Amino acid sequence: MNVQKNPQKPLINYFLIAIAVIILLNVFVYPEIFNQKVTKVDYGTFLTQIEKGNVKKVEILNTKITFTAINENGEEAAFITGRMDDPELVNRLHHAQVPFSANIQSDDSSFFMTILSWMIPILIFIWLGQLFLKNILGNGGNPRQMLNFGKSNARFYANAETGKTFADVAGQDEAKEVLQEIVDYLHNPRKYKEIGAKIPKGVLLVGPPGTGKTLLAKALAGEAKVPFFSISGSEFVEMFVGMGAARVRDLFKQAQEKAPCIVFIDEIDAIGKSRNSITITSNDEREQTLNQLLAEMDGFDADKGVIILAATNRPETLDKALLRPGRFDRRIPVELPDLAGREAILKVHASKVKLGDDIDLNAIARATPGASGADLANIVNEAALRAVKEGRNCVTQRDLEESVEVVIAGYQRKNAVIPKKDKLKIAYHEIGHALVASKLSHSAPVHKITIIPRTSGSLGYTMQIEEDEKVLLTKEQALDKITTLMGGRAAEELIFHTVTSGAANDIQQATRIARDMVTRFGMSEEFDMMALETMVNPYLGSDTRLLVSSETAAKADAEVLKIIKICHQRATEILEENKEKLHTLANYLVEKETITGEEFMDLLAKS
Structure with missing residues (x-):
């Protein structure tokens, strides 16, 4: 539907109009501003100047006299004095041969000029006000439209x-x-x-x-x-x-x-x-x-x-x-789409762009659990932009996969310089995640591992993709998720005997899952099926509200900590059992920077 809008004039036009109005006011209403400088003198000085022959021209008005005379510097200047009751003035001027005239219409005290000096500014400001309303309200400048507040904006x-x-x-x-x-x-x-x-x-x-x-x-x-x-x-x-x-x-x-x-x-x-x-x-x-x-x-x-x-x-x-x-x-x-729904949404948006022969929308749908329709539309658009940027005339599967990573983790920081020692720690951290995940029976397969930093602040990440859509979360799956998240920190402790800030996001996710297990999912023996928290808004974020006393909340915190410690210990044991494989895979990742899930599994089988 085409909506026509009134073209808006640039503000410079109104600025120029205002300047023109000010000039007209000064010229016609207050002309003395543009005249030469006028010096006020008393009547006696005026008569003295006549006697000396310095006065060149005189204009007699109703209440004042303006005259041109020679000043102290020998130059002609304008002077003004009040008019006195002097019957001999005309004779003095005639005797001194000074040209003079009387102009009662030019007196500022005249009724006409008084009215003019008031009316013209008022009319001009009304006109400027109408221009302002027309520009701001977009309603043709009709001031009555301003009060039309009750109209719907639908x-x-x-x-x-x-x-x-x-x-x-x-x-x-x-x-x-x-x-x-x-x-x-x-x-x-x-x-x-x-x-x-x-x-x-x-x-x-x-x-x-x-x-x-x-x-x-x-x-x-x-x-x-x-x-x-x-x-x-x-x-x-x-x-x-x-x-x-x-x-x-x-x-x-x-x-x-x-x-x-x-x-x-x-x-x-x-x-x-x-x-x-x-x-x-x-x-x-x-x-x-x-x-x-x-x-x-x-x-x-x-x-x-x-x-x-x-x-x-x-x-x-x-x-x-x-x-x-x-x-x-x-x-x-209107819920978040499932696997079939995501694939259908991708097909709708992909139909509007040129696609290559290698496109597998099902793989992209499986890689984007929890994505909304708007997210999926953005992924397709990002893929199309990437194809144009790289000079291709169609979107490839690689474009779609990269756009998924852009939405999840941000753009690659190609110019980021990471010290070799820190790069090695990042590699061990990510391989720790992948190695632990590969040894757990309820963990999703590894799809990709990278140590290329992203604009989201991530220095690397391990991507896992479920083979099938999961609609329920079992206790075993939740524990395996936490254990996989603990794998990065466990690798740092095992190899470098220290910890880094790289596990901050892992800790946050693990704590959230463990807390949900205890407070909302009834997966704790301590509290059985007792609800300790409730979701404030299921559609906006994950804010929760406590339903129990502070003493019970403290016990829940202890139970969450217990789950995290058990999973942390389990991840450490898995890595200790596969320490040589951890070294081999981490060194390979440092060399390649990015490896696929297939490469990871092949190396894991050979090492």
Whole structure:
């Protein structure tokens, strides 16, 4: 959909206009500023100058006299003096043969000049104000438009102009199936009315960021071929009291005029937060907006074909009144895609770029567990950019693999200089991870090992890729993950008899897994199936909230430490048993800097 915008004039144009206005003011309203310097003198000095013959020209005004005379430097200069009641002045000037004139229209005290000096600046400032409003508000400079705060800022798309259909959405088959029912209702409402069924008034899309909630809403409108209103929750509430409620009213008014249509409110948690958590003194405007939204959803009839869609990644913060039946009747989870979903998403985005013959999207899908649709789109785009940068006309499998590493660990720091001694420590650290992983029965196969530093701060990494999609985590798998993470630090201790900061990220991940085992997964004999923590928000980060006393929390910390120590000891024992292989593989990695999982396994079998 092409949106035409009013061309904005550069600010230099308004700057030049302002300068021109100032010049005109000075020339026509305050001309004395541009005249030569005028010296004020008393009337006696004026008469003395006439007697000496220094006066060259005189102009007599109503209340003052201006004259040109010879100054002390022998040059002509302008002078001004007050007018006195002097009947002999004309005779003196005539006797001294001085040219003189009387001009009562030029007197600044005249009524006309007084009015002019006031009106012209006022008119000019009004004109400049209109130019300013036109530039800032973009509404043609009509000041009355400034007060039109109650108008909704929703972006409007006419029939099928969103440019999206369900064919553009992959990896969310369950969500599309539910939304297809709404499409069918908008196309054939009679069969639903005949049986007495009512379509949901509101549909809430919930899920992590980047999973395609907004895309699903646009695809729904494109499939139904009905008008589509799109607005963000934050656009309702601004600095003026009552604006949010007015915009809600206007949005629903427009929607009912365009019915059947779809209204999409993105990030609805911006206005739909629970009123229990709102501070009345600072968020009263947000509460008014929420109340108006609740009233509008109660006031319209879904049979007219107005469907309200909303999206959020913080459903636990929404007001209970917003989620009750009759408002948002249906809640559709839009989760992170599984293996098949990731491959389908990659196919959709890969269809828009030129691909080589060696492309294996299934391998990329297996290498990106936990990736959202937006992440996968970024990976394909990064691969295309890499292909252009290297002068190729198509994307290869190597481009896709490198783009996965860019998203995970950042770009390669090709100019980074690492001392040989530190490079050797990094190599032992990474081989420690890989060697421990290869000896564990519940660990994912090693895909790649590198000691090339990355922009994320990583000095090297070991990539493991699961052969199959894992939907459950067993206790044995969790312990093997922690043990593998301990392999890097165990190798440093075993070979160099010291520890480095390179294991910081490993320690963080291991602690998180061990804590989840104890507090959330019930994998501890000490606490059995007792929940000690709960997730604050399952879609945004991994923040948790304690459910137990400080004494119990201290016992949980001790249990976490016990698990980590057991896994650390296990990793050390594995490396001690394979110390010669550790030396061989680490030296090979120092020489090559990057080796594949196949190379690693071949060397491990031979050594």
